[in-house]
Amino acid sequence: MFCIKPVSQVVNECKAIIKQKNKSRAVKIENALGAVLAEDIISIEDMPSFARSTVDGYAVKAEDTFGSSENMPSFLEVTNEILMGKEAKEPLDFGKAQKIATGGMLPPGSDAVVMQEYTENIDSMLSIYKAVSPGENVIKAGEDIQQEQVIFTKGHKLRAQDIGILAAMGITLVNIIESITVAVLSTGDELVDPNTKVLKQGQVRDTNGYSVTAFLRKNNYLADYVGICIDDYKLLHDRVHELYLEYDVVIISGGSSVGAKDVTSDIIQTLPEAQLLVHGIAIKPGKPTIIATSKNKLVIGLPGHPVSALVVMQHVISPIIASMQGAKPPAFEPTIRAYVKQNIDSQTGRTDIIRVRCSTDGDKIIAEPLLSKAGVFSSLVKADGYIIISESVEGITKDSEVNVHLY
Amino acid sequence: MFCIKPVSQVVNECKAIIKQKNKSRAVKIENALGAVLAEDIISIEDMPSFARSTVDGYAVKAEDTFGSSENMPSFLEVTNEILMGKEAKEPLDFGKAQKIATGGMLPPGSDAVVMQEYTENIDSMLSIYKAVSPGENVIKAGEDIQQEQVIFTKGHKLRAQDIGILAAMGITLVNIIESITVAVLSTGDELVDPNTKVLKQGQVRDTNGYSVTAFLRKNNYLADYVGICIDDYKLLHDRVHELYLEYDVVIISGGSSVGAKDVTSDIIQTLPEAQLLVHGIAIKPGKPTIIATSKNKLVIGLPGHPVSALVVMQHVISPIIASMQGAKPPAFEPTIRAYVKQNIDSQTGRTDIIRVRCSTDGDKIIAEPLLSKAGVFSSLVKADGYIIISESVEGITKDSEVNVHLY
Numbered sequence: 070m071f072c073i074k075p076v077s078q079v080v081n082e083c084k085a086i087i088k089q090k091n092k093s094r095a096v097k098i099e100n101a102l103g104a105v106l107a108e109d110i111i112s113i114e115d116m117p118s119f120a121r122s123t124v125d126g127y128a129v130k131a132e133d134t135f136g137s138s139e140n141m142p143s144f145l146e147v148t149n150e151i152l153m154g155k156e157a158k159e160p161l162d163f164g165k166a167q168k169i170a171t172g173g174m175l176p177p178g179s180d181a182v183v184m185q186e187y188t189e190n191i192d193s194m195l196s197i198y199k200a201v202s203p204g205e206n207v208i209k210a211g212e213d214i215q216q217e218q219v220i221f222t223k224g225h226k227l228r229a230q231d232i233g234i235l236a237a238m239g240i241t242l243v244n245i246i247e248s249i250t251v252a253v254l255s256t257g258d259e260l261v262d263p264n265t266k267v268l269k270q271g272q273v274r275d276t277n278g279y280s281v282t283a284f285l286r287k288n289n290y291l292a293d294y295v296g297i298c299i300d301d302y303k304l305l306h307d308r309v310h311e312l313y314l315e316y317d318v319v320i321i322s323g324g325s326s327v328g329a330k331d332v333t334s335d336i337i338q339t340l341p342e343a344q345l346l347v348h349g350i351a352i353k354p355g356k357p358t359i360i361a362t363s364k365n366k367l368v369i370g371l372p373g374h375p376v377s378a379l380v381v382m383q384h385v386i387s388p389i390i391a392s393m394q395g396a397k398p399p400a401f402e403p404t405i406r407a408y409v410k411q412n413i414d415s416q417t418g419r420t421d422i423i424r425v426r427c428s429t430d431g432d433k434i435i436a437e438p439l440l441s442k443a444g445v446f447s448s449l450v451k452a453d454g455y456i457i458i459s460e461s462v463e464g465i466t467k468d469s470e471v472n473v474h475l476y
Numbered sequence: 477m478f479c480i481k482p483v484s485q486v487v488n489e490c491k492a493i494i495k496q497k498n499k500s501r502a503v504k505i506e507n508a509l510g511a512v513l514a515e516d517i518i519s520i521e522d523m524p525s526f527a528r529s530t531v532d533g534y535a536v537k538a539e540d541t542f543g544s545s546e547n548m549p550s551f552l553e554v555t556n557e558i559l560m561g562k563e564a565k566e567p568l569d570f571g572k573a574q575k576i577a578t579g580g581m582l583p584p585g586s587d588a589v590v591m592q593e594y595t596e597n598i599d600s601m602l603s604i605y606k607a608v609s610p611g612e613n614v615i616k617a618g619e620d621i622q623q624e625q626v627i628f629t630k631g632h633k634l635r636a637q638d639i640g641i642l643a644a645m646g647i648t649l650v651n652i653i654e655s656i657t658v659a660v661l662s663t664g665d666e667l668v669d670p671n672t673k674v675l676k677q678g679q680v681r682d683t684n685g686y687s688v689t690a691f692l693r694k695n696n697y698l699a700d701y702v703g704i705c706i707d708d709y710k711l712l713h714d715r716v717h718e719l720y721l722e723y724d725v726v727i728i729s730g731g732s733s734v735g736a737k738d739v740t741s742d743i744i745q746t747l748p749e750a751q752l753l754v755h756g757i758a759i760k761p762g763k764p765t766i767i768a769t770s771k772n773k774l775v776i777g778l779p780g781h782p783v784s785a786l787v788v789m790q791h792v793i794s795p796i797i798a799s800m801q802g803a804k805p806p807a808f809e810p811t812i813r814a815y816v817k818q819n820i821d822s823q824t825g826r827t828d829i830i831r832v833r834c835s836t837d838g839d840k841i842i843a844e845p846l847l848s849k850a851g852v853f854s855s856l857v858k859a860d861g862y863i864i865i866s867e868s869v870e871g872i873t874k875d876s877e878v879n880v881h882l883y
Binding site for chain 1: 620679808
């Protein structure tokens with residue numbers, strides 16, 4: 070029995086039902102790029118830990134420079150040079166200055182730094198041609214980060230700059246949620262290994278095993294392509310039960326012969342505590358998708374069409390796995406703004422994913438829909454990105470402005 | 477001698493001078509995600525290799541269905557079922573139909589497929605309730621890709637769907653350009669290893685080594701953080717000469733004490749056939765950047781400020797390394813459209829990179845500039861993305877619509 074649900078409903082229902090993976094492990098930060106934090110990160114010290122100069126110049130008392138100008142410089146005696154990496158021990162008195170480099174520690178008594186280019190230093194006598202105000206060219210201790218401050222919350226996905234700030238705080242080991250493991254199994258009597266050089270009539274090389282696995286790896290999951298299984302109840306049953314024990318998510322792609330979808334669905338229901346959540350999604354392409362849980366595992370029956378398989382992975386399965394991983398969903402989706410080249414029909418109640426090729430016309434970007442038949446895989450390769458026509462929209466008229474999500 | 481050049485000029489000049497890496501190697505496609513092709517990929521066969529059905533149904537001669545409707549069905553005799561993966565050997569005669577699944581091979585004599593839902597099959601007699609035209613629900617041989625067609629050109633960066641189509645064509649090994657290897661060396665007397673638990677006064681943990689390496693890895697380069705070197709001419713000289721032999725690109729980050737920039741620049745000039753291309757870029761932050769070549773190697777003196785270092789990596793160095801790798805530059809940059817919360821000043825002749833935090837206000841996205849001091853690293857962590865104010869623009873006024881590049 071098919072029960073076709075809208076995409077948003079499918080994703081929300083599945084997110085609500087599927088438990089978050091909570092197995093965490095400690096990793097070195099240099100290996101944590103793209104990983105999801107299993108804990109809040111709280112700073113244990115102020116950053117910087119001391120007042121630092123942000124420029125090359127001279128540490129001063131700001132009031133000693135007040136009124137300084139090109140025509141009326143102030144004069145200060147240079148008494149010291151602060152060495153990088155060393156404590157600035159010598160206090161600064163009125164009428165004095167100490168040479169300091171970017172990042173250097175401010176000496177006690179100083180409250181500002183005059184940039185080198187506004188000074189002239191002759192025989193330890195410094196002419197200052199521009200006044201500074203207190204705090205100018207200085208980062209105070211704790212100005213960047215205060216002790217006890219929450220820097221990242223659980224579920225944050227670490228970016229390059231985040232790895233940098235963890236290093237700066239001396240946090241070199243972080244607890245991350247273990248990556249979701251995914252098995253990608255292709256089924257279909259017509260499928261042969263891509264290494265098959267010459268195809269017999271009726272045979273097709275497996276593509277989903279490769280493209281779906283690559284898609285998952287791009288998204289930081291531990292995906293394994295586990296090969297091809299023919300459409301045989303017993304063989305497929307045993308393979309799925311085997312994979313189910315080993316992986317967090319089992320994706321069964323294809324089974325395109327008549328009735329194979331039912332076989333997949335029947336087999337899924339033999340898994341422990343199996344619960345069929347979705348049997349058909351209101352998305353084009355990608356409608357005949359099965360989503361089920363078995364204990365805390367996720368089992369997916371993906372359409373066999375390579376285009377449908379990738380569209381469903383991107384729009385439906387990916388957000389569900391991300392939620393299973395405990396990653397916060399991205400707040401904003403970057404796109405390019407383009408104008409559609411022709412009218413595009415769509416049905417209300419269904420999400421249409423239209424692959425487009427983009428070109429420029431002066432300052433404008435033109436999006437040309439690639440309205441090829443389902444199963445024409447090259448459309449995905451020719452496409453620069455895609456437009457989402459949501460459930461409530463009937464179609465898009467020529468020259469409308471749209472958001473193109475790039476591949 | 478500083479010679480400040482605009483960003484676009486720096487990138488174009490460096491791209492023109494720096495030779496492309498042309499060392500290639502064969503890799504299995506399952507390991508080629510994100511790799512850059514060293515050759516054009518030309519199909520050696522038609523895809524699909526035979527006419528296939530795109531639906532579950534019955535292969536027919538289209539003219540046998542003409543005029544069929546709910547009230548006036550056509551009647552055809554079902555003579556065969558086409559098995560998946562097998563050659564459809566039995567020719568189809570007028571008045572006959574053969575059962576076929578999605579992806580099945582069309583039998584000789586058939587030219588269309590009637591979808592199962594528009595039929596009723598009782599005792600081998602098929603009622604057809606909807607006419608099909610010739611070619612309907614069929615992908616012809618070669619309709620997806622023709623033999624001898626160029627699928628990808630040299631310099632293409634492989635995406636998940638591209639890996640899939642290579643598998644479909646039986647191309648399981650591809651020549652890719654070897655990845656660029658990058659050494660990231662941090663310099664500065666104040667720097668200590670991030671594993672240092674308690675800092676002495678004046679000390680700072682190295683961040684650039686970690687963030688710059690992570691940034692490069694995210695972009696598919698083979699980056700190694702090679703540690704910290706103090707600001708000592710002899711030590712730094714020997715280390716740079718050593719790294720230069722081993723890597724395609726050597727990045728020297730920091731050297732923030734007075735005169736250290738000149739030391740870096742002096743050392744770079746001792747490398748074989750050294751050519752200093754850039755000594756200062758009109759970008760804020762990131763001005764004091766050195767770019768040099770030595771034979772076919774690239775040597776970079778990166779600012780010590782963590783924020784400057786990452787901005788320069790993203791806007792200046794990254795496109796140059798991509799060009800060195802032979803990767804085609806991306807045609808379009810995805811962004812989000814937002815409205816700035818306040819006026820932002822900028823100087824003409826200089827590219828300003830303004831970090832922003834985004835929030836939603838109804839349907840609108842609001843971008844709030846994080847106008848913190850240089851060296852305040854947490855601004856990079858708080859930011860969702862950044863705005864580029866180009867050389868020709870003087871500033872941005874409150875409520876202007878801008879493109880935010882997400883981090």
